Amino acid sequence: MKLSGWGRYPVLDCRMERLRDHNLHGMLDRRHTLIARGNGRSYGDAALNPDLTLSMLAMDRMQAFDAETGRLTCEAGVLLADVLDTFVPRGWFPPVVPGTKFVTVGGMIAADVHGKNHHRDGSFGAHVESLTLVTADGKVRECSRSEHVDLFRATIGGMGLTGVILSANFRLKPIETAFVMAETVPTRDLDETMALFEASRDWPYSVAWIDCLARGARLGRSLVSRGTFMACGSLPSRLVREPLCPAPVGRLMVPFDAPSVLLNRASIGLYNALYYRRGQVRGGARPIHFNPFFFPLDRIEAWNRLYGRRGFVQYQCVLPRAKSPAGIAALLERVAATGQGSFLAVLKLLGPAGEGMMSFPMEGYTLALDFPMRNGTLALLDALDEITHRHGGRVYLAKDACCTPERMREGYPRLGAFEAVRAEAAGAPPMFASELSRRLTL
Numbered sequence: 420m421k422l423s424g425w426g427r428y429p430v431l432d433c434r435m436e437r438l439r440d441h442n443l444h445g446m447l448d449r450r451h452t453l454i455a456r457g458n459g460r461s462y463g464d465a466a467l468n469p470d471l472t473l474s475m476l477a478m479d480r481m482q483a484f485d486a487e488t489g490r491l492t493c494e495a496g497v498l499l500a501d502v503l504d505t506f507v508p509r510g511w512f513p514p515v516v517p518g519t520k521f522v523t524v525g526g527m528i529a530a531d532v533h534g535k536n537h538h539r540d541g542s543f544g545a546h547v548e549s550l551t552l553v554t555a556d557g558k559v560r561e562c563s564r565s566e567h568v569d570l571f572r573a574t575i576g577g578m579g580l581t582g583v584i585l586s587a588n589f590r591l592k593p594i595e596t597a598f599v600m601a602e603t604v605p606t607r608d609l610d611e612t613m614a615l616f617e618a619s620r621d622w623p624y625s626v627a628w629i630d631c632l633a634r635g636a637r638l639g640r641s642l643v644s645r646g647t648f649m650a651c652g653s654l655p656s657r658l659v660r661e662p663l664c665p666a667p668v669g670r671l672m673v674p675f676d677a678p679s680v681l682l683n684r685a686s687i688g689l690y691n692a693l694y695y696r697r698g699q700v701r702g703g704a705r706p707i708h709f710n711p712f713f714f715p716l717d718r719i720e721a722w723n724r725l726y727g728r729r730g731f732v733q734y735q736c737v738l739p740r741a742k743s744p745a746g747i748a749a750l751l752e753r754v755a756a757t758g759q760g761s762f763l764a765v766l767k768l769l770g771p772a773g774e775g776m777m778s779f780p781m782e783g784y785t786l787a788l789d790f791p792m793r794n795g796t797l798a799l800l801d802a803l804d805e806i807t808h809r810h811g812g813r814v815y816l817a818k819d820a821c822c823t824p825e826r827m828r829e830g831y832p833r834l835g836a837f838e839a840v841r842a843e844a845a846g847a848p849p850m851f852a853s854e855l856s857r858r859l860t861l
C-alpha cells in the first residue's frame with residue numbers, strides 16, 4: 420500500500436503487516452528488512468520500509484498499573500490518547516507528552532519525544548523504567564538501566580533501528596485537576612523571547628509561537644505560553660464539579676486536500692499577524708483544559724491535508740544554548756527572506772541531553788517550522804541545514820525527510836556507539852531498516 424509519514428512526503432509503496440501477538444518469528448526473515456510503525460505521526464520517512472512495515476497498532480493492551488507509584492506497563496501500540504482517557508479521570512498524567520496525543524508508546528520511546536517541560540523533566544525516555552525488545556535473532560530482551568543497558572540506551576531515540584519494542588513501563592505523575600493555569604506573554608523580538616524563556620524556568624511547561632515572517636527589529640517576536648497544572652483548591656467554581664474531566668472535544672475535519680495556492684506569502688503573513696494580535700489581546704493567566712493546552716492541533720482532524728497533495732515537511736533543529744541567539748536569528752532571517760513563511764513556528768527551551776544515544780534533545784533552543792513541499796523547498800531546507808550545522812546543532816530524525824548523511828553524522832556525536840550496539844541487535848546487514856536509515860546510510 421501507499422504509505423507516508425504525517426507530512427505526506429515522501430509517499431512509498433510498502434508491504435504492510437499488523438503484528439497481532441508477541442511472536443515475530445515468521446517476520447524475521449533474512450531475505451528482507453523491516454521497520455516497526457506506530458501511528459505514523461513522525462513527519463518524514465522514519466516509519467516506512469517498502470520491504471515490510473510492521474504496524475504495532477493491534478498491540479494495544481494496558482497490562483498493569485500500580486496505583487501507589489503510578490507505574491504503567493503497556494504494549495507498544497497503546498495510544499497516548501488512550502492513556503489519557505484512562506488515567507486522567509483517576510488523577511494521573513504522563514510525565515512527558517509531545518504536541519499530539521495520537522502517538523503510540525513505542526513511537527514515543529523510539530523518537531524519545533520531548534514536551535513543553537523538557538527543561539525540567541527531560542524527554543520521555545528518562546521516565547521509561549524498562550522495555551521489552553525483539554532483536555534480529557528472535558530473542559525477546561528485557562532492557563533497562565540494569566539489564567542490557569547499552570541496548571536500552573540505543574533503543575531510546577533509536578528510531579526503531581535496534582528492534583521491535585513490544586512493551587514498556589513508565590511512571591505517570593499525579594495531578595489534582597485536568598486544568599492548566601496558562602498565560603500567554605507577547606514579546607517584541609528574539610532577545611526578549613529568549614530572556615522570557617530563561618525567566619520562566621520555574622514554570623513546568625513553556626513554549627513560544629514565533630511570527631516567522633517578522634523581520635528587522637521585530638525578528639523573533641513571539642507569543643510565549645507557559646503553564647502549570649492547577650490544584651483543586653485553585654479551580655474557579657464553574658470547574659470544581661468535575662476537576663478531572665477528560666473533556667473530549669469535538670473535532671473538525673479537513674475533508675479534502677487544500678489547493679496549494681491557498682498557502683502563499685499573503686495568507687501566511689495575514690495568519691501570523693492576526694495570531695500575534697489575538698495573543699496580545701488575550702494575554703493574562705487563565706485556566707485551560709490540558710487538551711487545548713498540550714494538543715491544540717489535534718482539534719483539526721487530518722490537518723496535514725491543508726498543505727495540499729504534495730505534502731509538507733517539518734524542519735526541526737536544536738542548537739546549543741550559547742549559539743542559539745545567533746543561530747536561531749540566522750534561521751529566522753533565512754526563512755523571512757524567502758517569504759516561504761510557516762503557519763507553525765515553534766520555539767522551545769530544552770534541558771540537558773538524556774541517555775539515549777540518538778536522542779534529539781540537547782541543552783539549547785529548538786525551532787520547528789512547516790513548509791509545503793514545492794519547487795524551492797528542498798533548497799531552503801538545505802540552507803537551513805547549513806546554518807544548523809554551522810552553529811553546532813542537529814535535526815530531529817522524527818521530523819526529517821531531507822537531511823544528508825554527512826550533516827546528520829556531525830550532529831549526533833554518539834552515533835559510533837549506537838552503530839556498534841545496533842550491529843549486535845540488528846545483525847549485518849541490519850534487519851531493522853527504514854527509508855530514513857537508507858537515506859542517511861545508517
Ligand SMILES: Cc1cc2nc3c(=O)[nH]c(=O)nc-3n(C[C@H](O)[C@H](O)[C@H](O)COP(=O)(O)OP(=O)(O)OC[C@H]3O[C@@H](n4cnc5c(N)ncnc54)[C@H](O)[C@@H]3O)c2cc1C
Pocket residue numbers: 425454455456457458459460461462465466475495496516517518519521522523524525526527529530531532533534577578579580582583584585716817818853
Ligand atoms: C502534530 C504533531 C506534533 C508533534 N509534536 C512533537 C513534540 O512536541 N515533541 C516531539 O518530540 N515529537 C513531536 N511530534 C513527533 C511525534 O511525537 C513522533 O514522531 C513520534 O515518534 C510519533 O509516534 P508514532 O507512534 O506515530 O510513531 P511512527 O511515526 O509510526 O514511528 C516513529 C518512529 O518510531 C519507531 N517505532 C514506532 N513504534 C515502534 C516500536 N513498537 N518498536 C520500535 N520502533 C518503533 C518507528 O520505526 C519510527 O522510527 C509531533 C508530531 C505531530 C504530528
